[in-house]
Amino acid sequence: MVNNDEIALHYMMSTLTRLGIRYDSSTDGKEIIRILKEAYERGEGYDICFVNWQMPGGFGKKLVREMREIFDRDTLKIVTSSYDTEDYEEEMRGAGVDYILKKPVLQSQVYSMISEICSVPEAEKNKTEDYDFSGKRALLAEDNAVNAEVFQGFLKAVNAEVECADNGEAALSRYQNMPDYYYDMIFMDLNMPIMDGYEAAKSIRGSKKPDASDIPILAVTANAMAKDIVKVHEAGMNERITKPVQRELLYQTMEKYIL
Numbered sequence: 001m002v003n004n005d006e007i008a009l010h011y012m013m014s015t016l017t018r019l020g021i022r023y024d025s026s027t028d029g030k031e032i033i034r035i036l037k038e039a040y041e042r043g044e045g046y047d048i049c050f051v052n053w054q055m056p057g058g059f060g061k062k063l064v065r066e067m068r069e070i071f072d073r074d075t076l077k078i079v080t081s082s083y084d085t086e087d088y089e090e091e092m093r094g095a096g097v098d099y100i101l102k103k104p105v106l107q108s109q110v111y112s113m114i115s116e117i118c119s120v121p122e123a124e125k126n127k128t129e130d131y132d133f134s135g136k137r138a139l140l141a142e143d144n145a146v147n148a149e150v151f152q153g154f155l156k157a158v159n160a161e162v163e164c165a166d167n168g169e170a171a172l173s174r175y176q177n178m179p180d181y182y183y184d185m186i187f188m189d190l191n192m193p194i195m196d197g198y199e200a201a202k203s204i205r206g207s208k209k210p211d212a213s214d215i216p217i218l219a220v221t222a223n224a225m226a227k228d229i230v231k232v233h234e235a236g237m238n239e240r241i242t243k244p245v246q247r248e249l250l251y252q253t254m255e256k257y258i259l
Contacts, residue, residue, distance in 0.1 A: 001025040002032040002063065003052040008081075008105075012050060015107050019114070020147050020189070020243045022222035029055070029063040037070065046076060047244075048117065053080040053088060053097075061095050068096030077117055081105050111146055114244055131251040133160035136184045136258055140164045141171035141200060142220070143192040147243070151187065151220070154247050160254075167192045168200030180210050184258045186217045188237060190228075197221075198235040205236035216257035220245065 001016075003009040004027050016023050024046075026032050032049070039046060049067060053060040064078055073096075081101040082088050092100055099113050138155055142148040143166045155162045165171035168188075172195065175183065186204070190197035201217050219232045219240035232240050238257065241250060 001050040002029050003027065003050070004055045004059075005052060008052065012105065012110075015105075015110050018107065018144060018146070019111060020144055020191075020222050021114070022243070029059060033063075033066060033070070036067070036076070040071075040075075048077045048079055048114070050079045050081070051097075053082045053092060061091070064092075064095045064097055073098060079113065107146075115150065117244075131158040131255065133158045133254060133258070136254075137161040137163070137182065139171060139174060139183045139186045141166075141168060141187065141192065141197060142189045143167055144189070147189070151245060154245065154250055157247075158251060158254075168195030168197055170194075172200050172203050175204055176207060176209065183215060185254065186215060187220050187241070188217055190219055190221045190232075197237075198231060201235040201237050218253065218257075 001009060001012055001023060002025070003012070006027060009025055009027060013023065013025055024032075024035055026035070029051075036046060036049065051060055051064055051067075053064075055063075060080065064080065067076065067078055077098045078096060079099040079101060080092055080097045081103050082092075083103045085100050085102045089100060099117075101109050101113065133155070138160055140148060140151055140155075140162055142151060142164065148164055148166075152162050152164065163174065165174050171186070171188070175186070188197040188201055192200075195203075197219060201219075204215070204217065205212055217237045219237045220243060221228065221232075221240055222243040229240065239253070241253060
């Protein structure tokens, strides 16, 4: 994210944090270009870049054009924000903008836009429809209501049953109090109140239920650092799914463990 307005920048940082999305930010456009380039050189990269269109001296427009010269639309989605979207839309599109958010930007706008970016393209919908998890039941541990709603929608779309807990302690309690082999899979957010996902996963693995060592536990997280991946495995989780969750990857992972 790049925005010369620090108040607006911190608002967007807070919004993305609530949605469980990992980000980098700066008030300096040149620094953002450097961060983007270095990330792609490391083979990591970013999915989206938020740019304030109305920076002084037309710098927002210049920055978008420079980004688009370096990164094509398949590599990086560029999102701008402006109070006068109707007046600037043609100019924004021409410069290489993919999505336009009208100020003041609401969390619901950001959520809808990110959901659209992460949705399955029309050409891949038939592949998604091939998945059927009828008769399978998952436990989802997620404290963010928006993320939980999206995840539940993904699971229900392939006929999986899903039950939710809004913290690690609640997830552990649900698992322990249900009959043996009640759940086929557990999806575990890592950063939750009361008990985090690491402790919840360790407690599940350490319980005396007969499926404690075998039930697939998948971390759902925006953290992609090597040390975070190590912690996921040390806690007994099988692997991680990165936020924002991509449906096709989610279904492929589920198929690997429970079909």
